[in-house]
Amino acid sequence: MTKTEMSRLNVTPDDDTASNNSNEYTDFNRKAPINSPYGGMDPEIQNFLPDHMLAKKKYETDYQSEGNTSFGMSAFNLSNAIMGSGILGLSFAMANTGIITFVVLLIAVALFSLYSIHLLLKTANEVGSVQYEHLGYKAYGWIGKLAASGSITMQNIGAMSSYLYIVKYELPLVIHGFVGGENSGQWYLNGDYLVVIVSLVIILPLSLLKTLGYLGYTSGFSLLCMVFFLIVVIYKKSQIPCPLEEDALNLTLNNTLVELTAASYHAPNETSPISEACKPKMFVFNSQTVYAVPILTFSFVCHPSVLPIYEELKDRNRKRMQNVANVSFFAMFVMYLLAALFGYLTFYGKVEDELLHTYKKVLDFDLILIIVRLAVLVAVTLTVPIVLFPIRNSVQQMFFAKYDFNWYRHAFITLALLGFTNLLVIFVPTIRDIFGFIGASAAAMLIFILPSAFYIKLVTKEPMKSLQKIGAILFLSAGIIVMIGSMGLIILDWVHNSKP
Template identity: 60%
Template sequence: MELQKISNGHHDLSPEKITMESEFDTLENMTEPGDTFLTSESNGTINTPFTDFVGKTSFGMSIFNLSNAIMGSGILGLAYAMANTGIILFVTLLITIALLSAYSIHLLLKSAGVVGIRAYEQLGYRAFGHPGKVLAACIITMHNIGAMSSYLFIVKIELPHIIQSFMEKPDDNEWYANGKYLIIIVSVCVILPLAFMKRLGYLGYTSGFSLSCMVFFLISVIYKKFVTDCSEEHSYNDTMLNQTMFDQTISNSTSDICEAKLVTINPQTAFTIPIMAFAFVCHPEVLPIYTELKKPTKQRMQNVANISILAMFVMYLLTAIFGYLTFYESTNSELLEMYSKTDTLMLCVRLAVLMAVTLTVPVVLFPIRRAVLQLLFPDEPFHWMRHISIAVCLLFVVNLLVIFVPNIRDIFGFIGATSAPSLIFILPGLFYIRIIPEEQQPLKSPPKIKVIAFVTLGFIFMIMSISFIILEWVTGRKTMGGH
């Protein structure tokens, strides 16, 4: 029987005999032969609700895709986070968050291995029934739409300036100076063709190029540290503005201004913690990448996650340190804004960053489409028209948000404050508690107590983040009212 072949670890089934997501069934971690997730038709074929191919993505390409999913526009704000936490506190927080993220992925993979399911939404279904499936799908959709919108918002703001810098006589009235037109062009010409691809693994090449662009950004930040004088007048003026915001005295000397702080606590410190806490959010992409991994095992996918997190940790740390040591207390919340717009090198860096975030959008879109398919068409085989239509609709919605919402920071800040802790801490922990059987690990056993503490930490992060956003909104409204 085909089911017996799978349980013996044979992977020679033809794609025609495998309907959606049959490669899940080849996973040796399926510990329960009678798992109801596997259903056998009378004609002997296995009918499972996921994908129609066996994973073929290499280990290296999987690392590129997951690293690209981790790497987001948030890297531009990490130097600002260090400026408001200090070097020691920043490094401590970054290490802690990286370790927690790796542990969270371990919980996801452990839960997936026990039941033989590699879909976030299906794990939700196995743990809490249909409400769990709907909740997981909605959170993934909400979070990733927010991420896609933030990337395209950067394109909307930065690309007109970059194009105009190459013009001898730029005209603000021309179409290329309007970011609304440009994001439509970028979406249609670059993002949509990549989003039409059937498998996420194919995006490993574009993910590798995207990461190369961010490495170029990092090298440029390091180089600029050694050729930028902190005591230059523009840096001094920026520092005076920053000090006014923090109610500091304006009489500080330049030597104080250009001095690195090991630990810093100020009113902005609380707002930088969520930036760092969500720097490693990649969990919606973990299981889809696991789906397409060649020779999939829990340990192999965990190695993909560990290497990706380590690589991004190094890039985050170096970017934050050298960005902070260039501008010190004057560091802006978006690092690129600190550099001269007439600098040729930084102009190329801006273009590289735009290319990087643009090529990240298709990777982020895949989990949303999978969530929609799991909710609306859970038992349907792959269909190109459905595949393409969902991608077009998602990009249409994201473009509308970016075009017509003047400031999406608060909207997606709130989305991030609720969805990111859910994806990193709460859902993986709850899935683990519900899916790992009581006979194997009682609720009061040390592993599950640790997971309960992990989930509790997620709720604390969520409450803190929402509170900071509401506090900032109320404070901002009062300030506007005062003026």
């Protein structure tokens, strides 16, 4: 009986026959061999793949198993993967680049991200894999696997940090809004204490769960919270005067001095400081401009989620998934642009690196803002455990892939990751630094460098002199320049600000 006949009859071959077949692996129940693009890998690499994928035989020949998620739901899932805390920093980026510069950068980063998804999907089709880390291993061995795993880990730690920053900044304001009174240093109004309490009481128990369905959290609540946030930002633009009340007196005095000086010299009246403070800038360049590109790249990173969503897409093909990405990116582009524009036009040069926190300047207690703060807090708090799962999985697979599951190791890794993230949130001064550093490093790797590097190495049917390969090489070079340039400028800014 041939192996094909045995497979059709679900007959288990003898151990010698199975072990001699270098292009097949056997599932957990030692049933019929499964033809797979992972054939010939050593057991450790097979262990690197999630167990549920092997058990469900996801990777049969050419991974032709059908997904069951509709186009609309896939676009919704990818939109959720794109949308994150980065939206809170976009008004700060616009204030430090100007409206026209910001729009150009936003369009460029969105298009670059879509192009990198195109490269990623084409590479996945060529290799027959929907695992980001496996693409890295297939392309460059352990170095590629480590680069992919490390970039995803850094990106997710950055995302976790940004979420916990929101808890640190916004939860004290929510509590103060409900209890009232003066903030005289009460422990329950200290953001450092609160972020640790929330991490231990809410996030840690959820993070200790052994398994969690990928993208199972995408119930739409997080996205709806951000839509609500956008509506409030647009609405509050008409309610908050310019200049802010705390700045109005100083600007009025400056305006009076300008008028008196002009009158004494019989000179024409100069531009009013008040009008200048409330005038949108088209182009801006200052020391904070260097954070704009990293913030934008951080906001558009969704690449670790693209391949799992592609795997579950109904009637799956590359063109259909690219259309899912196009729809999702266009929706997020519109949301990002509106949030950045109306946030900037509300506070102009006074906008802070976390937009919600800026409203404290003018609205100490506002019921609508309290509600939107609470909604965003709940959304980001419940998202932290989901972001932590892939980091822990990468650590487990990098260092403990050959070992069976152990609750003590599982809990220790979880506590270590959560503790490290809390230390970042407590000791790193601003969320801007997290957006900047992660956006310039891990986000640049996931958007620019890794997809193009995998494509150049693994898509062998296209010659190196082809237009597609040349485009990928240029994209890779641009990514390296963006990463090195952004990191260098950010480090220079840190050094400059650290000087007494």
